[in-house]
Amino acid sequence: MKLPFLFLTAVSFLAGTLGAERVFVLHDATVPQAAYAARKVGAALRAADHEVIAARAQYDRLINLSVNPGRLGAEAFAIIPEGKVITVLGGDDRGMIYGALALAEAVANGTPLADIAAVEEAPHQQFRGIKFNLPWETYRPSSALDQHIPTAKDLKYWEAFLDMMTANRFNAISLWNMHPFTFMIRPKNFPEASPWTDAEFAEWQHLYREIFRLAKERGLDTYIVHWSIFVSKDFADAHGVAQHNYYPFYYGPGDTSEIVRRYLRESVTQVLEEYPNLDGIGLSHGEGMGGMTPLERQQWMDDVIIAGALAADRPVKLIHRAPFSANLDSGGSTSSSAEVITRAAMERLGDAFEGPIWVEMKFNWSHAHSTPNLEKVHGGKLGDTYFKPVPENYKITWQARNEDFFALRWGVPDFIRQHIARNGGHDYSGGYFTGSECYIPALDYFTATDDPVDWTWAFQRQWLFYKLWGRLLYNPATPDAVFQAEYTRRYGPAADHLLKAMSLASSTQLRLASLYDSRWDFTLYSEGFLALQGETTKYIGVDALIKQGTMASEYVSVGDYVTATLAGESFAAERITPPVLIGLLERDNREALRLVESVDTTGNATLRYEVADIQTWAHLGLHLAEKLRGAVALQRFRLAGDPADQQAAIGHLERALAAWDEVIAITRPLYRDMRLTHYNHNSFERNDDNRFHWALIRDEVAADVTVAREATAGTD
Structure with missing residues (x-):
């Protein structure tokens, strides 16, 4: 993968050099916002090997930054290419800045000035x-x-x-x-x-x-x-x-x-x-x-x-x-x-x-x-x-x-x-x-x-x-293409699937926060699988997962699901029960891992972190899937007394621990032990013993297996 990437980079560089132009940026330098917009456009042009000239004479391209509130609304912008002139028009100074930055983004993504397309946008949220x-x-x-x-x-x-x-x-x-x-x-x-x-x-x-x-x-x-x-x-x-x-x-x-x-x-x-x-x-x-x-x-x-x-x-x-x-x-x-x-x-x-x-x-x-x-x-x-x-x-x-x-x-x-x-x-x-x-x-x-x-x-x-x-x-x-283009600009073709992989894997966090009800600040810390339980912030153990209600009304908690199904009841198709959630977690996170498995991060620590975070979310998702299986089986054993359910719970929770160990293996070389406000609770004392890392709470994760082994029937 290294040779094609270097080759494409060289080709892109040569293409940029061959297409270089002398550009004059026309703007009102007395307006701070216009001066800022011109600086940003100029920096993008220079990075793409264009020459930004100080005088209007003999330009190849003129970029005109201006404001026209009669044509556009507040914060709206238009990019209007006409022959040798590209006009960036704002409904106000803010819109002009957005238009200039949109033009700079197109240039940074490799678009020749001759190919800049007309575009017009206006704000959706005020x-x-x-x-x-x-x-x-x-x-x-x-x-x-x-x-x-x-x-x-x-x-x-x-x-x-x-x-x-x-x-x-x-x-x-x-x-x-x-x-x-x-x-x-x-x-x-x-x-x-x-x-x-x-x-x-x-x-x-x-x-x-x-x-x-x-x-x-x-x-x-x-x-x-x-x-x-x-x-x-x-x-x-x-x-x-x-x-x-x-x-x-x-x-x-x-x-x-x-x-x-x-x-x-x-x-x-x-x-x-x-x-x-x-x-x-x-x-x-x-x-x-x-x-x-x-x-x-x-x-x-x-x-x-x-x-x-x-x-x-x-x-x-x-x-x-x-x-x-x-x-x-x-x-x-x-x-x-x-x-x-x-x-x-x-x-x-x-x-x-x-x-x-x-x-x-x-x-x-x-x-x-x-x-x-x-x-x-x-x-x-x-x-x-x-x-x-x-x-x-x-x-x-x-x-x-x-x-x-x-x-x-x-x-x-x-x-x-x-x-x-x-x-x-x-x-x-x-x-x-x-x-x-x-x-x-x-x-x-x-x-x-x-x-x-x-x-x-x-x-x-x-x-x-x-x-x-x-x-x-x-x-x-x-469109997603805008965000994927930023990955590609940063990392080249190796990053072609990173947006999709990140979207699939980091959905794990949304699903945990929808499943596990929370309130104020540190009642939940999803990336750490921590929650405030009583007076202590700690890992969400299997019993907490069984008992806790859901944030999202369409989700079904483990406890409610097991009680209902043992009573012969069922749930509407739109409800997200633990089995449905397990399926979503496994489908999306396995696909995310597949999308990044061939990405070569050798010699690029920044890309290594991007890929590692996707892998970490994915293994956290697989951990949650196995934990849900174990929680359902454990609660069924407690309520119905079938020893096979207890053995199933032990096996699933052991596999959940193995997924957590994958998280530790990925993150231990990359992440320090990190201070975490959630561990301070409401104390006014400055507690420096408030470090989080997935490795530091492994014993809390492993305790789930012990809970399942020591469980007895008839003890909900």
């Missing part, structure tokens, strides 16, 4: 955001998050991360931490709240100003989001207030004293006035508000956060998190008092904020990568108060949280397309966030090999995840 938890005063105290602080203070990191967002057509980044204000301002009337020396504060200010400037240049909206009633420790100590309302405490009662209200209200205003490139702010009716009713929480938000934002002398955008008490009341109503109060409060604001208010809701709590059907939000079932009648000044934005895979690459394009089709097309829908609470995509703390790889930071390892979510939110009709 809000396409990333939730980014900053590692300072972050929500989950953990050394797994603290370790990212130096990386997240590096502007080179932010330049690369924001480049990635724009290339994938995300349009908003929200920065979350418990109390952002003293990192950004010295409160004018409360200087005692600031813990920094002048030099330290200048560094923080520079960091935030540059993040917002880089984002604005790339056409990204920026938000800061914090949690409720939190102050700095220095402020609390100086005034003897809010003693449970500073980091890292977040479960305490809400301190609503007037000095706290004034401090936070003025801080909101001052931040918005001192950071003109910051687009908006987010609020949450959650932690730090213990003992307050839904009405009291909303009134506090209106009087403090909303009032502070509206006092700023400029337009402001707003993210309004839905209260976490969204569930059916005891009378079976389709609304709760919190929903009614929140909707009324937002409607009273009218058009006070710029654009629609983005109402954020967690899709399937913290585990959106499960079923594309909405089963629950944070707190339980969701009523229809926010949707009926259709709102006029706000839009629902789904939070597609990922607390399930941090190390392994993931990518299932059809899952995201289904998600958007089922949940993103309503007249009340505004878009999506994606992001994590327990993970920050900054420091690469995973990679064990010393061989050179093509990434520096963690998010670059997960390039497919971001490319799928961003591009499909912009245009769900984007």
Whole structure:
């Protein structure tokens, strides 16, 4: 395989050289977004051996970057080739950037300028955001998050991360931490709240100003989001207030004293006035508000956060998190008092904020990568108060949280397309966030090999995840060929089947998260087969798998399946019973392994990781298939008493262990023992003994075999 690959590379190089052109990029250099678009097009042209010239005279090709809002809508773009001119037209500056990047992508994939095709696209989802938890005063105290602080203070990191967002057509980044204000301002009337020396504060200010400037240049909206009633420790100590309302405490009662209200209200205003490139702010009716009713929480938000934002002398955008008490009341109503109060409060604001208010809701709590059907939000079932009648000044934005895979690459394009089709097309829908609470995509703390790889930071390892979510939110009709072309550009013909293999294998994670019900952040960690059980995060043993209900309503748990079938009952064809799930897991994961078995990764450590992650997901899927067989047989033995079922259970669980050993064999040379927030639980102590690797929990996996051997009939 090496010789053909080298040969094709040489041919491609010669073809690119022979087709090289002198190109002039016409743009308005005084507009930061146009200058950015021109830089990106220019870099792609140079990489393809074209010459980018500084003067318009004697060009072979002219690329015209311009904006025409009369022709195109917001964020839309068109590429129009006409003779020697390729016009990249945007409905606004953001659309122009997307068009320029689409042209750059075509050039990078080897398309000659003479063959650039006409194309026109417009955004499907209006809000396409990333939730980014900053590692300072972050929500989950953990050394797994603290370790990212130096990386997240590096502007080179932010330049690369924001480049990635724009290339994938995300349009908003929200920065979350418990109390952002003293990192950004010295409160004018409360200087005692600031813990920094002048030099330290200048560094923080520079960091935030540059993040917002880089984002604005790339056409990204920026938000800061914090949690409720939190102050700095220095402020609390100086005034003897809010003693449970500073980091890292977040479960305490809400301190609503007037000095706290004034401090936070003025801080909101001052931040918005001192950071003109910051687009908006987010609020949450959650932690730090213990003992307050839904009405009291909303009134506090209106009087403090909303009032502070509206006092700023400029337009402001707003993210309004839905209260976490969204569930059916005891009378079976389709609304709760919190929903009614929140909707009324937002409607009273009218058009006070710029654009629609983005109402954020967690899709399937913290585990959106499960079923594309909405089963629950944070707190339980969701009523229809926010949707009926259709709102006029706000839009629902789904939070597609990922607390399930941090190390392994993931990518299932059809899952995201289904998600958007089922949940993103309503007249009340505004878009999506994606992001994590327990993970920050900054420091690469995973990679064990010393061989050179093509990434520096963690998010670059997960390039497919971001490319799928961003591009499909912009245009769900984007074909798989676009994503496969990126594999081919990176790795050549050896990667021709990697997208399909990754989609098949990483569906294992979706199926486990659909089968095993979960709620908040670390009640499930799918790539590790870990779940919170009682007060302990540990491997999902065979008994837990039998007893746990399902996330997806179409799935059938092991316990329910065995009880029903022993009673002579059956399930409708559309239900996913354990035997059906076993069949899907074995079919898809064996095919994934077949697709990558001949890929030669010799001398290419980056490609080795791509293939290894597919193989790891596949063996995790085969592990789950055998574990399900063992769980069904074990439960049948316990209920019906046939010794043959016990022997079958032992055999299947032994084979499940063998599949786990394959996972260890693949990952041990490639992955370090990795810090994991899920192991910290809700402790405020920094626990460094929180390392995860599949090898470290082998004894928990092996314990399933012992459970089956020691089982007795008649003990459900």
